[in-house]
Amino acid sequence: MMRADAQRNLARVLEAAEEVLARDGLSAPMREIARQAGVGVGTIYRQFPTKEALYQAIVVDRKRRLAEEARALSTAAEPGPAFFAFFARVVEDATAKKVFADALSEAGIDVKAATAGTYDIRGAIETLLTRAQRADQVRAEVGMPELLALLTATCLAAQHQGWDERLRTSTLEIVFNGLRP
């Protein structure tokens, strides 16, 4: 009973935090997050000892979903479309729900440390890349650093500038052109 309650509270807090922080920026008050979640601030602090910890949790949560999507596509029949679909999906996600990558970078939080060991998002993405390259759908000289750099870049800009679907599609088309052999 209690565990169910706690679980639901945690989910509500994460959801509220994601929404509020996306809307009002990293400096949004904890009060506002609590209000949005319909709980007291103390309830948040029970789960997350610090505001930073709450941010980390959001990122971890998002990375978890990202890793799931990557893994789901890593066994697709067609490696090329799977790879580009994942890329497009991530950017779309960033536009709609925000990733906070920038905010987190700015806050000096070490995201890698927080997610290490929990699940292997990097490995999942690498699988998508390698398979696409083996299928000759992505140029061989594209490495993980470049891929992550491009992913981050498009996510950040999509989020910051609020790319609409049209702009997102046409811009990604250029990037995809650059990735293809």
Add this chain to the structure above:
Amino acid sequence: MMRADAQRNLARVLEAAEEVLARDGLSAPMREIARQAGVGVGTIYRQFPTKEALYQAIVVDRKRRLAEEARALSTAAEPGPAFFAFFARVVEDATAKKVFADALSEAGIDVKAATAGTYDIRGAIETLLTRAQRADQVRAEVGMPELLALLTATCLAAQHQGWDERLRTSTLEIVFNGLRP
């Protein structure tokens, strides 16, 4: 006579603000900027009535330099290399000196309004693009929205993740490949 002093102080303040804000983010205390500039906080507030105003001034200053570079390249003999050199230069700039585009977006500052009318950075970039397209060095379907989106994206990521020269070069190569016909 005092004017010279004021001018020098203003320059020092802008320089210090750029450095401190790049280092500590948008939430860096004004005190720190003042200390870095070697002036009192009141001196900053005399020139910039608000923290936001200071940010705007930095962005305006940076845009001015950008516009100058764009214009300088807009009459180059080879439009293609000029275009890509400008792109690379902007991203390099973002890595080294920061642009604060993200911070400014987050703060809800309308950068366009602040720079409108002073100089035409957009026009200067458009000239570069058009000339490169006429020289068949850039695909015809690339428009200003896509170009600005890609510029913003790479600048943001380069700044956030601290791209080194190697990563910058290889990543931009992919983007440039995408832009070329």
Add this chain to the structure above:
Amino acid sequence: MMRADAQRNLARVLEAAEEVLARDGLSAPMREIARQAGVGVGTIYRQFPTKEALYQAIVVDRKRRLAEEARALSTAAEPGPAFFAFFARVVEDATAKKVFADALSEAGIDVKAATAGTYDIRGAIETLLTRAQRADQVRAEVGMPELLALLTATCLAAQHQGWDERLRTSTLEIVFNGLRP
């Protein structure tokens, strides 16, 4: 349960504010009020979003007490003494506890708006006046504007100059002579 604590704190804040502001004027630091009340500054700001709001609250509180006194006397057997007793009482109050009418005027606070609808102090005073005039204890040509003007005048001066009881009595005697038929 916490409500009781908050209520007591609110009372302490109002009391402290009244005392400190009466002593040090409108420019007394909030810190001093907080110290006097034995709370943190944040506690005051939780109840009163702004310094002005705190002032308003004090005035409203004082007006409430004034209205109560006026109403209590409005059914007295002898309308004349009741009227003059009220007048004297208000001035005595101003001397002892301050009314801040001046401070509030200076701050540009619309006191009437703040108290309107809550209780009818003006009506209560008008009743006292009308009854005293019907009993032929106050000249017929005295209207509410003149009465309020005289009340304000004596309160302000009593507060500013710190009238002692002797001066208050003798000065009011002159004013009362002027009000009597």
Add this chain to the structure above:
Amino acid sequence: MMRADAQRNLARVLEAAEEVLARDGLSAPMREIARQAGVGVGTIYRQFPTKEALYQAIVVDRKRRLAEEARALSTAAEPGPAFFAFFARVVEDATAKKVFADALSEAGIDVKAATAGTYDIRGAIETLLTRAQRADQVRAEVGMPELLALLTATCLAAQHQGWDERLRTSTLEIVFNGLRP
């Protein structure tokens, strides 16, 4: 030449200070006074070492004018009308040009000390009072303390509430009735 300049500057500063402080209250910035006077703040500080000193100077100036008026009326043929005319004149003055008596009280400035020895405003007023009493136009039991209390009271209220001529006349009529035998 210089002396003439300085004299004119001093007058301009005093006038500007009176206007600005009357309009914006005691907390008006020195900058604003300087701007209104058309001089730099340094020029004010050359004449008045401190803001308080400037206030004092304004009060002294006003008292000087008041004393002049009192003396001018102290030899009038009819002591009664002279006395009441002076009273009315002072209140009218307070309405139009403000006296800052309250502001000065609030600032804790000892006005008496500042004016002592320079001219005898108190003596001039006392002469008016005594002559009016000898002419049986003012009640004998009215003393200087009561008179000054009433003057201050009406001036303060007139200033604070912005008495129009009508209210001023009718209210003073009541006070004058109280002063008459």
Add this chain to the structure above:
DNA sequence: CATGAATGAGGTTTCATTCAT
């Protein structure tokens, strides 16, 4: 265990005063 009132350090901003020009 959840709540939200209280805390108080620290942020932005103002302004009396000084002093180089």
Add this chain to the structure above:
DNA sequence: TATGAATGAAACCTCATTCAT
């Protein structure tokens, strides 16, 4: 001598965090 830029203390106010209820 007049100016106004610079100073920096101190004001108001916010908000992460704690803790009594």
